Amino acid sequence: MVISIANQKGGVGKTTTAINLAAAFALRKKKTLLIDLDPQANSTMSYLDISTVERSVYEVFVDPAVGFPEVIRASNQPNLWVAPSRIALAKLEARLVGELDSHFKLKDRLAAVLADYDAVVIDCPPALGLLTVNALVASTHLMIPIQSSYFALEGTDDLLETIEKVRARANPTLQILGVVITMHDKRTALARDIRAQIDKVFGKKVFRTVITKSVRLEESPAYKESIFKFAPDSSGATEYYRLCEEVMDRV
Numbered sequence: 001m002v003i004s005i006a007n008q009k010g011g012v013g014k015t016t017t018a019i020n021l022a023a024a025f026a027l028r029k030k031k032t033l034l035i036d037l038d039p040q041a042n043s044t045m046s047y048l049d050i051s052t053v054e055r056s057v058y059e060v061f062v063d064p065a066v067g068f069p070e071v072i073r074a075s076n077q078p079n080l081w082v083a084p085s086r087i088a089l090a091k092l093e094a095r096l097v098g099e100l101d102s103h104f105k106l107k108d109r110l111a112a113v114l115a116d117y118d119a120v121v122i123d124c125p126p127a128l129g130l131l132t133v134n135a136l137v138a139s140t141h142l143m144i145p146i147q148s149s150y151f152a153l154e155g156t157d158d159l160l161e162t163i164e165k166v167r168a169r170a171n172p173t174l175q176i177l178g179v180v181i182t183m184h185d186k187r188t189a190l191a192r193d194i195r196a197q198i199d200k201v202f203g204k205k206v207f208r209t210v211i212t213k214s215v216r217l218e219e220s221p222a223y224k225e226s227i228f229k230f231a232p233d234s235s236g237a238t239e240y241y242r243l244c245e246e247v248m249d250r251v
């Protein structure tokens with residue numbers, strides 16, 4: 001099970017979903033690898049001290065002498081490992097231009113360690129470029145976080161088009177695992193409206209579990225902890241645990 005968390009819009013809850021879904025898998029005793037593919041390295045910083053990261057996924061992409069075993073680090077949580085990102089990833093596209101296998105790099109490199117993990121979660125950057133395409137090619141499943149906001153569905157056409165292109169050749173078995181609504185505010189009529197709109201477009205693909213707005217979810221990365229350790233009784237902890245259960249039911 002390799003799950004990409006992707007949406008080319010920034011700030012929709014990709015990283016928050018990736019770090020806490022990965023933590024939920026780990027809590028359920030699944031050996032879990034969280035791969036950070038965003039040059040901003042927010043997932044990495046949620047579990048590691050970035051100043052100690054010497055080699056990252058960037059090297060795995062560009063240096064044949066460096067593989068995942070050389071960059072993967074244990075987090076402070078049992079069963080959870082992190083393949084860190086660095087800002088260098090931002091120059092990957094330029095670096096790989098012209099390489100025939102540029103879309104398959106991640107899949108190829110990941111193959112060597114896949115058997116070591118029960119679950120792999122990939123946090124994608126806010127773009128539909130080479131990094132996200134590599135993630136989709138390497139994945140069995142895709143989860144799309146959609147922020148409960150007025151412009152919620154804007155841009156999803158482009159994302160779906162990219163998924164279809166990846167399915168057409170590179171990864172025909174890629175499945176849309178589901179759409180998760182994030183930063184929802186149950187109290188507002190607008191949020192209910194948006195929910196209805198998302199349901200209309202994605203139907204059964206929408207997870208029943210909705211992630212509500214929670215300050216705790218914003219705070220936990222600063223303490224290098226998942227929501228389950230930082231605020232186990234918070235709504236965020238309950239919701240991300242439920243989301244993980246739904247994921248397990250669907251895969």
Ligand SMILES: Nc1ncnc2c1ncn2[C@@H]1O[C@H](COP(=O)(O)OP(=O)(O)O)[C@@H](O)[C@H]1O
Nearest residue numbers: 010011012013014015016183212213214217218
């Ligand atoms: N459910 C939530 N409630 C409150 N804040 C959230 C929630 N989910 C994410 N955030 C905050 O919103 C911002 C963007 O979320 P993030 O997960 O980084 O999105 P992305 O990775 O898509 O850019 C971050 O500051 C994050 O802490």
Ligand SMILES: [Mg+2]
Nearest residue numbers: 014015038042
């Ligand atoms: Mg992010």
